[in-house]
Amino acid sequence: MAERRRGAAGPVRPGLFAATTALAVTAAVLVPAAVGDGGTGTDRPGPRAAPARDDVDSSADTCERPEASLRPSPADGPAIEKIRAAGVVRAGVDQSSFRWGYRDPATGELTGFDIALVKAIAKEILGDEDKVVYKAIPTNRRVRALRDRDVDVVVRTMTINCERAAQVGFSTAYFEAGQQVLAVKKEALAPGEPEITGYDDSLRGRRVCAAEGSTAAAELAKESHGARVVPVPNQLDCLVRLQLGEVDAVVTDNALAAGQAAQDPTVELKGTPFTTELYGVAMHREDEDLIRRVNQVLEEYRAGGRSSPWRKAYDRWLAADLGLRDPVPPRPVYRD
Structure with a gap:
């Protein structure tokens, strides 16, 4: 069983793929x-006709079948x-x-x-x-x-x-995927720490990480199940925060979460996918x-x-x- 220790930022699970964490931070x-x-390594701030947004609602009723292409x-x-x-x-x-x-x-x-x-x-x-x-x-x-x-x-x-x-x-x-919760396995939790079981009320009061501009962030904005959402620029930053004990769970595409779980044997997918995501x-x-x-x-x-x-x-x-x-x-x- 992986041990966890309580630090200033929360429960930290030591010795878990430090190279992976370092790569993510880099x-x-x-x-x-x-x-x-x-x-040049600099963004061009010039004028734009409208703000480009990725934090969108995939159930928006302004179109039908957005996956239909030319x-x-x-x-x-x-x-x-x-x-x-x-x-x-x-x-x-x-x-x-x-x-x-x-x-x-x-x-x-x-x-x-x-x-x-x-x-x-x-x-x-x-x-x-x-x-x-x-x-x-x-x-x-x-x-x-x-x-x-x-x-x-x-x-x-x-x-x-x-x-x-x-x-x-x-x-x-x-490719077809779905949003799902990634969290620490039950056997790797600290004594007395409640288990997160999926996209449900087990998230209440917990810190849940999602990438800014992602479908996960949009879904959590609609229904957080009482979680406190922690936004980050990239979804892998969520795995780093989970390893450092700064968040309790991650919401992301299950296809991506499966790759994160492959990098850390103490975390796993929880519950079932609650959306359908078509990549284009x-x-x-x-x-x-x-x-x-x-x-x-x-x-x-x-x-x-x-x-x-x-x-x-x-x-x-x-x-x-x-x-x-x-x-x-x-x-x-x-x-x-």
Whole structure:
């Protein structure tokens, strides 16, 4: 049984993947400098037509089926030509979400399920999967990075929903997840500490971490179950705070939480998913030719059943943590 000790900030669980915690803290420092004017390390504060928001309500009644995207096409257009002229795809990604987008400690290279999809997009457009400039962006900068044209695509476990779809363009869905609670296992709790059992009243009076601009933050704003919400820039910061005893639980996508649990054997997913999250590749709304081309990539990426590139990526990056019996990608939905 893992021991926990009470410190100034709360219960601290010692000896648990210090390297992971250090990596997460480093990522949190580096991320803001990675989104800006393409290399100066500063954000461009210029005027915007409207504030870009990621803290959205996926049940908004202003649209129907936000996952419906433009039909795929291999045709070139101005956005594709701009990428070809630059010679690289500028991709907004995460660098600290284990299994999805993270730096391999052994090589220092970005890798994961989302990174594999970025490579497939670059391969289709430029003929070389390595012609990518990765820009690590925090959760609450995903929309702004696209609207400011700091990146061409965002591939960062980004849920498609109505308010986001009013600000950016989305591909068809490439993965389905759900919001769920991550908390300390019962056997790892301090004596007398109550167990958190899921997205329910066991959260009352507890400190619950969620990334700013995330679907989790929006859901907690609607129904917190009496929890005190602790916002952070990136979802992995929540795992660090949980390890340090600064929060009692995390709410995030179960696909991401499974990766966090894989990094710390004293935490686990609690209860069941309470939302449906469809991840899409996000692009600027005006770049319709790019949206169609990415959908063409996804058509090919899904094709082939168990031998498809999608399934191979799932087996490599996600199978060990999610353990779905026969995973399949979401069916694409197109506009009439």
